[in-house]
Amino acid sequence: PRHIIIDTDPGQDDAVTILLALASPELTVDAITTVAGNVAVEQTARNACALLELAKRTDVPVYAGAERPLRKEPIYAANVHGETGMGGANLPPPVLLPQPEHAVDALIERLTAAARACSPITLVCLGPLTNIATALTRAPECLNGIEQIVAMGGAQREGGNITPTAEFNFFVDPDAADIVMKCGRPITLLPLDVTHRAIATPKRLAPIAALHTPVGEMVTRMLGAEDRFEKMKYGWEGGALHDPLTLGWLLRPEFFSGRHCNVTIECTAPLCLGQSIVDYWSVTTRTPNALWVDEIDAEAFYSFLAERLGRLK
Ligand code: BDR
Ligand code: CA
Numbered sequence: 001p002r003h004i005i006i007d008t009d010p011g012q013d014d015a016v017t018i019l020l021a022l023a024s025p026e027l028t029v030d031a032i033t034t035v036a037g038n039v040a041v042e043q044t045a046r047n048a049c050a051l052l053e054l055a056k057r058t059d060v061p062v063y064a065g066a067e068r069p070l071r072k073e074p075i076y077a078a079n080v081h082g083e084t085g086m087g088g089a090n091l092p093p094p095v096l097l098p099q100p101e102h103a104v105d106a107l108i109e110r111l112t113a114a115a116r117a118c119s120p121i122t123l124v125c126l127g128p129l130t131n132i133a134t135a136l137t138r139a140p141e142c143l144n145g146i147e148q149i150v151a152m153g154g155a156q157r158e159g160g161n162i163t164p165t166a167e168f169n170f171f172v173d174p175d176a177a178d179i180v181m182k183c184g185r186p187i188t189l190l191p192l193d194v195t196h197r198a199i200a201t202p203k204r205l206a207p208i209a210a211l212h213t214p215v216g217e218m219v220t221r222m223l224g225a226e227d228r229f230e231k232m233k234y235g236w237e238g239g240a241l242h243d244p245l246t247l248g249w250l251l252r253p254e255f256f257s258g259r260h261c262n263v264t265i266e267c268t269a270p271l272c273l274g275q276s277i278v279d280y281w282s283v284t285t286r287t288p289n290a291l292w293v294d295e296i297d298a299e300a301f302y303s304f305l306a307e308r309l310g311r312l313k
Contacts, residue, residue: 001028002122002147002250005110007065007103009037009127010047012081012222013243015089016305017126018048019215020247022055023308027251030110030121032062033103037127037172038077039085041067044127047086049094054214055312058096065103066130069173077168080229088222107135111145120147122250125180126243128169129153133176136183146185150246153177154191154263154276157294163273167192170265171274178265187290188249189263191276194256195242198298199230202238207306215312248301249293255300258293262286 004027008014021029032052034044045064052058068074081087099106114121123146125132132149135142155167162168170177181187200223209220228239249256262279264286266272278292 001026003028003030003119004122004124005031005033005107006124007033007035007127007131008048009035009039009044009085010051011038011044011085011126011243012087013241014038014126015047015051015086015222016219016241017124017243017247018051019055019219019312020244020305020308021124022057023311024247024251029060031106032060033065033107033131034062035065035103035127035131036067036074037169038081040076041065043085045098046094047084049096049098050091053094053096054091054218062096062098063101063103063106064098066134069128069130070133070175072173072175075172086222088225089218090221091218103131104134104138107131108139108142111135111142112139114145115141120145122147123149124246124250125149125151125153126246128173129176129180130173133179136179143183143185148186148188149180150188150190150250151180152190152195152243152246154189154278156191156193156276156278156280158192158196160275161192165272166274167276170276174265174267174274177274178267181263181265181289188293189290190242190245190249190293192242193294194296195240195245198241198245198296198301199236200238200241204298204302205238207303208309211306211310213310213313215309219309244305245296245301248304252301252304255297255304256293257295258291260288261290261292262288263290263292
């Protein structure tokens with residue numbers, strides 16, 4: 001199996017991604033590192049622990065990481081994900097605790113060991129990129145331990161979801177996103193341009209509800225809630241399900257298409273802070289640094305997701 005570390009800020013859609021990873025035999029989840037994003041970092045770590053208990057996978061270590069972005073003040077998204085970050089999940093408070101080690105130290109340790117052993121790890125990034133950028137800055141030798149980075153972040157065609165131009169993960173910590181985008185390892189981005197084409201409609205969620213397992217019921221409660229943010233705000237048929245598309249792409253790339261291009265992050269201009277500047281038409285000479293994924297077969301993806309979640313009893 002492919003070894004992955006999930007760096008995340010659960011987060012309703014982060015939660016589904018963690019469950020999808022645990023249900024996928026092609027993957028070994030080496031660790032979950034959490035970051036401040038949708039809610040504060042202690043809460044994102046607690047949520048990761050609660051999910052591991054739900055999936056009966058308390059063998060996976062959780063490390064809490066950055067409390068705040070590199071330079072900006074933190075901002076949260078409790079209005080989208082609920083006060084706990086996993087609105088509607090109603091999981092019991094976890095007994096499992098995060099590891100005492102900081103997520104950045106754990107990343108550095110694991111990635112340098114992976115580099116030494118010539119068995120690099122795939123980073124699946126679902127939140128602001130603060131932990132990853134800090135690890136790369138503090139210990140550049142980590143780079144050789146990274147096979148590839150698959151991240152949810154950015155927006156171009158679709159416009160932003162937190163400012164008119166920026167997507168939430170990149171807006172929260174643009175400086176970190178900039179460092180990661182320049183790191184030189186293979187990067188795949190799943191931006192709003194693709195995630196907004198895979199809305200969690202009642203019809204797509206029905207097979208998950210029909211599982212009648214604790215995981216199926218929890219995911220249905222969380223994603224099927226009548227007050228899901230995008231449903232209320234944009235009048236869509238359901239809420240968005242951004243983060244699981246990272247693993248969708250990793251496990252079923254044939255469901256997706258995109259383009260290799262240069263993606264740069266705006267770190268200073270006030271109106272465009274955190275914007276992903278995508279050279280989609282190669283109008284500059286900047287070298288492509290990412291696969292920008294912008295199309296999905298959403299029906300195929302949701303069938304795959306339901307089948308996988310059904311494996312968690
Ligand atoms: C991203 O922001 C968060 O609220 C979601 O979990 C996702 O990672 C979407 O912009
Ligand atoms: Ca997230």
